[in-house]
Amino acid sequence: MLQTAYISIGSNVGDRRAHLQNAVQKLSTEIGRVLKVSAIYETPSWGFEGSEFYNACLCLGTELSPAEVMTKILEIEVSLGRVRNDKNGYQDRTIDIDIIFYENVIIDTELVKLPHPLAHERKFVMQPLCDIAPSKIHPTYKKTVSQLNEVIVLDGIEKSEEKLHNPNGKKDFSRFNYIAIEGNIGAGKTSLATKIAEDFNGKLILERFADNPFLPKFYEDNGRYAFPLEMSFLADRYQQISDDLSQLDLFKDFIVSDYDIFKSLIFAKVTLQNEEYKLYRKLFDIMYKEIPKPDLYVYLYQNTERLLRNIKKRGRDYEQKIPSEYLDKINNGYLEFIRTHKDLNVKIIDVSDLDFVANHNDYKKIVSEIHKVYL
Known part of the structure; x- marks a missing residue:
């Protein structure tokens, strides 16, 4: 049975990137399948005076025991x-x-100590580990990697433009761990996320909007049902993203979803009254802080006329009365979010004149655009 191990690698001598890549290759060959690879972070030497390090983390699926992994x-x-x-x-x-973690094993022997006794104090470990396992819970301290990373202060840590190649990854999407496909109502985000997951061996996360009992009621009486609708969506999205991103699928190369949780705030700003929005924003900020952010955020832009045609075509009764003004406000909310979040890796694709469901060439154009994006 495959076990999950999280490994930290570092180098501060010679061609640091090459040393890390060689380590990834050998770990893949001799220990197990490389499932995820973080970005490279350049950090000051820790505990001694020396040259700056390149550090990264990776996740492996292995059949070896902790002692066998350490020996290798x-x-x-x-x-x-x-x-x-x-x-x-x-x-x-x-x-x-x-070795930082091996499943949730706790070991203290002369050869191997798990979890790594100092990892939680090291920014150069926790920061890259956040890239690939932010929700992983430390088996001793009972906190997530993201929570542990927040309390560590280290000046000078910087994300490098150099990348590591995953020798076991899918060629086209191996550099991404998590992709969020976003867009307005009727933009085609679910269709695109589903096709990408099927074609490139991705784990698919779809929003469970059909199960929301407040959605049809909201379109009949906005003022009465806006707040319970937005609160129920927020709770469900938070739970789904937290659960699905923390459950590693050893047989998938990456994760793709048809939404990003920030859409909750975008829609809430349009639908809620001022006082309701202020309360909602407080709750949202608490949740958003803990949620892993996508490596790539793809926004599918469609003009309002095309959105209305798509909405009519798919035939959901409760959507047929959506006014164009509402769609315009939602689109403006997305664009404002993209404009103000400079740290987000965003790709905006205009699909107004594309039919990527019926036309395979249109689909290939979109995939090609995504392939051009680098972390």
Whole structure:
């Protein structure tokens, strides 16, 4: 049975990126399938005076025991030029490889200690680990990686433009762990997310809007049902994203969803009264802080006329009376969100003249646009 292990790698000597890539390759060959690879972070040396490090984390699926993994790691370090001596303290090194977590195992032996006893204090471990496992709970401290990372202060840590290649990943989407497909009502986000998941071996997360009992009522009486509708959507989206992103699927290469939880705030701003929105915003901010953010945010833009045609075509009774002004406000809300969130990796694709469901060439155009995006 495959077990999940989280590994930290670092180098501050010579071609640091090459050393990390060689480590990823050997870990893949000798220990198990590489499921996820973080970005590279450049960080000051920790615990000694030395050159700056390149650090990254990866997730592996392995059949080896913790002791077997550790034995292999020591062999890999030697093969990649790691020289250990009797000198006390930390030193420069071509490669440094550590097991951070192995499932939820707690071990304290001479060979291996799990979870890693110092990882929770190290920004250069927790920051890249946040890229691939923000919701992973530390088996000793009972906090998520994201929560542990927030309390660590380290000046000078920077995300590098250099990338690591996942030797086990799908060629087209291996660099992404989580993609969110967004758009206005009727833009086609569910159709596109479904096709991408099917064609590129992605784990699909679809919004459960059909189960919301307030949605049909909202379109009949906006003022009465807006607040319970938005609150129920927020609770359900938070639970779904938290659960699905924390449950690793060893047989999928990435995750793709047909929504990002921030849409809750976009819609709430349009539908709620001022005092209701203020209360809603307080609750939203608490939840949003804990939710992993997508590596890529794809926004499908469609003009309002085309949206109305799509809405009419799919035939949901409760949507047929949606006014064009409402769709315009939602679109403006999305564009404002994109404009103000500079740290978001965004790709806006105009699909107003495309039919990617019926026309395969249109679908290929969209996929090609996504392929051009880099983290």
